[in-house]
Every structure is written in structure tokens, then in C-alpha cells.
Amino acid sequence: MADTWVRMVTAQTPTNIAVIKYWGKRDETLILPVNDSISVTLDPNDLCTTTTVAVSPTFDQDRMWLNGKEISLSGGRFQSCLKEIRARACEVEDEEKAIKIAKKDWEKLHLHIASYNNFPTAAGLASSAAGFACLVFSLAKLMNAKEDNSELSAIARQGSGSACRSLFGGFVKWTMGKVDNGSDSLAIQVADEKHWDDLVIIIAVVSSRMKETSSTTGMRDTVETSLLLQHRAKEVVPKRIVEMEEAIKNRDFASFARLTCSDSNQFHAVCLDTQPPIFYMNDTSHKIINCVEKWNRSEETPQVAYTFDAGPNAVLIAHNRKAAAQLMQKLLYYFPPNSDTDINSYVAGDKTILKDAGIEEMKDVESLQPPPESKDTSRYKGDVSYFICTRPGRGPVLLVDESKALLDPKTGLPK
Numbered sequence: 001m002a003d004t005w006v007r008m009v010t011a012q013t014p015t016n017i018a019v020i021k022y023w024g025k026r027d028e029t030l031i032l033p034v035n036d037s038i039s040v041t042l043d044p045n046d047l048c049t050t051t052t053v054a055v056s057p058t059f060d061q062d063r064m065w066l067n068g069k070e071i072s073l074s075g076g077r078f079q080s081c082l083k084e085i086r087a088r089a090c091e092v093e094d095e096e097k098a099i100k101i102a103k104k105d106w107e108k109l110h111l112h113i114a115s116y117n118n119f120p121t122a123a124g125l126a127s128s129a130a131g132f133a134c135l136v137f138s139l140a141k142l143m144n145a146k147e148d149n150s151e152l153s154a155i156a157r158q159g160s161g162s163a164c165r166s167l168f169g170g171f172v173k174w175t176m177g178k179v180d181n182g183s184d185s186l187a188i189q190v191a192d193e194k195h196w197d198d199l200v201i202i203i204a205v206v207s208s209r210m211k212e213t214s215s216t217t218g219m220r221d222t223v224e225t226s227l228l229l230q231h232r233a234k235e236v237v238p239k240r241i242v243e244m245e246e247a248i249k250n251r252d253f254a255s256f257a258r259l260t261c262s263d264s265n266q267f268h269a270v271c272l273d274t275q276p277p278i279f280y281m282n283d284t285s286h287k288i289i290n291c292v293e294k295w296n297r298s299e300e301t302p303q304v305a306y307t308f309d310a311g312p313n314a315v316l317i318a319h320n321r322k323a324a325a326q327l328m329q330k331l332l333y334y335f336p337p338n339s340d341t342d343i344n345s346y347v348a349g350d351k352t353i354l355k356d357a358g359i360e361e362m363k364d365v366e367s368l369q370p371p372p373e374s375k376d377t378s379r380y381k382g383d384v385s386y387f388i389c390t391r392p393g394r395g396p397v398l399l400v401d402e403s404k405a406l407l408d409p410k411t412g413l414p415k
């Protein structure tokens with residue numbers, strides 16, 4: 001029984017939030033964008049995907065389990081990623097386990113893949129970005145592919161455009177590229193996560209009953225119908241990309257915030273310019289924008305940047321811990337939890353910001369004062385589902401501790 005071995009690799013990959021948005025493709029199959037984009041990678045301690053990939057001569061087909069449930073791999077995007085990565089597989093030799101896989105064997109061998117998102121899937125928190133980045137990164141390691149993370153990003157891009165930016169930590173640029181086969185449409189790191197580590201990120205997960213238009217369909221409609229998108233892609237984004245890279249390199253928060261907020265607002269304007277118009281933000285999103293705008297204007301220099309993807313959730317980037325603690329107080333004033341919610345589950349992730357804001361229990365939330373810069377003194381209980389406190393984080397890593405694997409090392413089936 002020589003051929004019963006299972007070889008496995010487990011990796012962990014972060015999600016990311018764009019501060020200059022990707023919206024619109026020039027090639028739907030290869031997922032080539034109409035403009036460059038820039039993102040911040042979020043700390044994988046708070047939001048991440050873990051994926052275990054396994055190969056064994058005993059597997060008779062490729063299979064995948066997402067969050068414990070078997071899902072189909074037949075979709076074009078999964079198939080593109082699998083095909084591209086198989087084409088780059090190299091020889092693997094593990095003398096200890098008596099495993100030898102020749103380059104050509106990878107065409108015949110089947111894979112088992114198990115993945116887990118430590119945050120809600122398909123809830124507007126970019127699970128597809130972390131998910132496809134983790135799939136490609138872990139398979140590349142399993143197959144001993146020699147490509148660097150930028151080259152791997154061009155494969156992850158074919159799973160979901162924004163996934164290419166999750167191959168790096170810190171601040172990342174996806175260059176749209178020029179060539180037809182997409183080989184130069186890839187991600188590069190602008191600065192690592194240590195470069196600007198006093199930024200604090202607070203995500204408001206906004207309650208939403210409606211299922212929004214998916215990014216894929218939304219951007220297809222925009223490309224087909226919006227003149228504003230053409231102006232954005234040709235005239236606006238190229239200049240913003242240069243300015244944003246400068247702002248990041250110089251840790252210039254005022255410019256960073258101005259560009260981030262303007263770009264989010266222009267992305268949503270382009271959605272409104274689509275036929276039929278797409279509404280991703282809701283009343284709560286607008287209230288959060290007002291709160292930040294009023295506060296920023298009342299200060300000498302901006303304290304917080306906001307950005308919204310294809311949904312109502314707000315991603316708020318605070319200049320430093322002090323600004324984050326003040327922001328937390330304002331947010332909890334306007335959006336207190338429902339009476340039966342525990343404050344510690346209402347604010348997930350890095351809870352030290354809550355402590356800095358002087359909030360330990362519900363009575364501290366109840367006694368918060370309305371922000372002095374605003375006339376709106378109403379409270380909107382229950383309009384936010386919960387908050388996540390996080391920061392810029394690192395890129396993909398391999399998890400060598402076998403206990404972290406999601407597949408059983410003997411059977412290659414989910415644990």
C-alpha cells in the first residue's frame with residue numbers, strides 16, 4: 001500500500017478594503033479592470049480565511065468544502081484558478097513520507113480543499129477576496145510553484161478581481177496592465193503593514209434586509225451604461241492613484257482621507273449613473289457619512305476616512321487610537337445595540353479601542369453625550385448589527401502547525 005499518502009498545506013490570507021476602487025472590467029473572463037486600484041489589507045487576526053489543500057492518489061475527484069459544507073468547483077472562476085495553478089506545478093519530493101510527485105503527475109492527481117472564513121461569507125465583507133487569494137496561495141505552496149506573490153496575484157485575480165490585492169499585507173496596488181492575456185494585471189505592495197501602523201479601522205456592519213446587486217453584475221451594468229465611469233477611469237483615477245501612493249508613502253492622513261472619501265463617493269455616484277441605478281448604501285450608511293463629515297469639518301484636520309464597497313457596511317479608517325476612541329463614542333451614541341445585546345459581542349475584534357473610549361458596559365453606552373458638532377441628537381438603536389475593530393495587517397502566511405489544518409491528514413476529508 002505505497003500509494004495511500006496524503007500531502008497537505010494550510011495557509012491563512014487576509015481580506016482587503018479598497019481606498020481607490022476597482023469597478024468595471026475590460027475583459028470579463030480574465031477579469032481585467034478598467035482602472036488601477038489601491039487597498040489596505042485588514043489584520044487577519046480579526047478577518048481572515050484559512051484554507052487547507054490536500055493531494056493524494058486516493059482522491060478520485062477535486063472537491064471543496066466551504067465553512068464545513070461541500071460546494072461545487074464547477075464554476076468558471078474556480079476552474080480558471082485550478083487550471084492556471086496546475087500549469088505551474090513543479091516536482092515535489094518528501095523523503096520522510098516517501099512521497100514523490102513528478103511535474104506531469106499533477107495533471108492526473110485530484111485535490112481536496114477545505115476553507116473557513118472567520119467572518120460572515122457573502123455579507124459584503126470581501127470573503128471572495130480572502131477566499132480566492134488563500135486558495136491560490138495554498139495550492140501554489142502544495143504544488144511547489146516557483147511564482148512570487150505578484151505572479152500568484154494574477155491567478156487569484158481570475159477568481160475575483162479584488163482577490164489579487166490580498167496576496168500582500170499593508171497597502172497594495174493592483175495595476176490594470178496593458179496586455180491582452182492579463183499577465184501584467186497584478187498586485188504589488190506599495191508599503192508594508194508596519195509603515196503606517198497607527199491607523200485604526202472600524203467596520204460598521206450595517207443591518208440590511210435587501211440582497212444587493214453582486215459586484216460582478218453591478219459593474220457589468222455600469223460598464224454598459226455609465227458615461228461617468230469612462231470619465232472616472234480615464235481622467236480621475238489615474239491622478240488619484242499617483243496622489244494616493246504619495247499620501248501613503250508620506251503618511252499624509254489629510255490627503256489619504258480626502259482621496260479615500262472622494263473615491264468611495266464617486267464609486268457610488270457611478271453606481272447611481274448606471275441603468276437601472278444601483279443603490280448600495282442605505283440611510284444608515286448616509287448617517288455615518290454625515291457623522292464623519294461633520295466631525296472632520298469641526299477639527300483642524302480630518303480625523304477619519306470612510307469608504308463603502310458594494311453594500312451598506314461602512315469601513316472607517318481613523319488617523320490614530322485617540323481618533324478611533326472618539327469615533328467609537330460617536331458611533332455608539334448614534335447606533336447603540338439592542339437592549340438584549342452584550343457590548344462585548346457588539347464590538348468584535350480589537351476591544352482595546354472600546355476600553356480607550358471608556359466603555360465597559362451598557363450603562364456607559366447609555367450615558368454617552370451627542371457629538372457637539374452635530375445638530376442630530378437622535379439615537380438609531382439596532383441600525384448597526386455590530387462593529388469590528390481592526391488595523392492594517394500582514395499578507396498570506398503558511399500555518400505549519402498541523403492542528404490548524406481543516407482536513408484530516410490520514411483521510412484528506414474535513415475534520
Ligand SMILES: Nc1ncnc2c1ncn2[C@@H]1O[C@H](COP(=O)(O)OP(=O)(O)OP(=O)(O)O)[C@@H](O)[C@H]1O
Pocket residue numbers: 049066115116117120121122123124125126127128129130131132135214215309310311
Ligand atoms: N474561503 C473561500 N474560499 C474560496 N472561495 C470563497 C471563500 N469564501 C467565499 N468564496 C467565494 O466567494 C463567494 C462570495 O462572494 P461575494 O462577492 O458574494 O461575497 P463577499 O465577497 O463576502 O462580499 P462582497 O464582495 O460584497 O464584499 C462565495 O460564494 C464563494 O464562491
Ligand SMILES: C[C@@](O)(CCOP(=O)(O)OP(=O)(O)O)CC(=O)O
Pocket residue numbers: 017018020021022023031037128159160161162163215216308309310
Ligand atoms: C466595490 C469593490 O469591492 C468591488 C470588488 O469587486 P469583486 O472583486 O468582488 O468583483 P469580481 O471581480 O467580479 O469578483 C471595490 C474593490 O474592492 O476595489
